[in-house]
Amino acid sequence: MALVTGVDSSTQSCKVVVVDSLTGADIRSGRALHPEGTEVDPESWWQALLAALVAGNGLGNDVDALSIAGQQHGMVLLGRDGRVLRDALLWNDTRSAGAARDLIAELGVDELVARTGLAPVASFTSTKVRWVRDAEPDLVPRIAAVALPHDLLTWRLRGFGPEGEAPLGPVLEELVTDRSDVSGTGYWNPATGAYDLELFEQLLGRPAREGGSHGGNGPDAVVLPRVLGADESAGVVHPSYTASGGRRVVLGAGAGDNAGAALGLGAVEGDVVVSLGTSGTVFAVTADAVADASGTVAGFADAGGLFLPLVATLNAARVLSSVSGILGVDHDGFAALALAAAPGAGGVVLLPYFEGERTPNLPTAKASFHNLSIASSTRENIARASIEGMLCGLADALDAVRATGVTPRRLLLIGGAAQNAAVQQVAAQVFDLPVSIPAPGEYVARGAAVQAAWVLTGSRPSWTVDTVEDRPSDHRPVIREQYRTAVASLTF
């Protein structure tokens, strides 16, 4: 039995699953926590990866291949010695909102969408790179490579890394990435499948080149990771990290976490996935690239050779944790409260912009409850309004994905908060589609395992996914109507 390991290095934790490459059966798993915050030392991801691999025996002497999917967009700046130059700015760090506005003013949103599939917002790597140019100019000449979180981990697992620490040293040319994650940088063109090096130079004020290529822009240019195909090997895990006996473990290219989830679910055209993790995302697999000039839908690539139009919000599972904390209940207690309130929560609405917001683009917004009266201010209504508010933003996202030409037949609900019984019920009332809840599982890590098996065997596995619940649509228009009224009342 050949086993493969999939990793999800996500915002809040690192998760490892070990899977039978033939059947897709789960064999074992491990996890380790990541630190809080939107600015994080990448060393903590590396340490969490090693700890999660130990916990799940992810590099045991029965494992033949491994791939790492991870949170998207984080900016990892490396010096020539392979050390990080500053803490990584994550996808949910909003300090580059001004840089996003500057880029739009400089180049025009239509041109940027045409060249990259993305209208700049603070989440994307491109705006973080521009922010560094303006806010930390002393760093600029020291930048030797710019990578994404999963690129760094794959590189380090191959034995590359800081001078004096990693067995093979800081060979920046060996940085690799994959098509899905690079499509979230804002300096890669999904239509041509190539970096837009001219745009990168406009962002940072330094020339760049793709690693591994010897032409173009000279040896002093900033290295951008070489982009591998979906089934292309990234090399092997360095023997110092594998079980004694030095088993050869093949590495896949990895993926952005949402593209990883699409692989893990076996999502096909007609499926729409709603993920309720730290971020809320709505995405679909499509044959053609999407370029949405309104900027609502990001025109990402997927990890299987197709495309992944996606809308992301900054406020999802942690909305529920925050309100549960205020109410003094755990996840189950929160679900019980929400289930005891009627659809519409007695008119109470939560606009859930705790962390600012990316879609709609409101980086400085804050959360607010609306329509509280003495009668409606119950714990039950507050709990339900929190779920409704979180999901209404994603229902707007679903409308935007539809407007690009996607016709969804069913909706798959995944991510930590999808396990909540009240969330499952309210989802069937907010979205006007049947809602399928896949069996609890780490679908991003599982997608990375799909990729590992693909690289190992040469063919993409088609493991089945069980759904534990298929809820028919129980659409209650009042929920979105009152949410829209609350949004319209905001003034900025």
Ligand SMILES: Nc1ncnc2c1ncn2[C@@H]1O[C@H](COP(=O)(O)OP(=O)(O)O)[C@@H](O)[C@H]1O
């Ligand atoms: N039953 C539940 N109800 C509500 N939220 C939950 C539940 N179980 C887990 N969560 C939340 O899900 C989040 C973790 O989900 P996950 O998809 O792993 O996120 P990420 O991939 O962003 O790290 C945490 O914020 C956690 O509090």
Ligand SMILES: O=C(CO)[C@@H](O)[C@H](O)COP(=O)(O)O
């Ligand atoms: O920014 C996006 C997608 O564009 C986020 O989806 C991040 O990729 C983080 O994901 P989670 O850690 O919430 O899964």
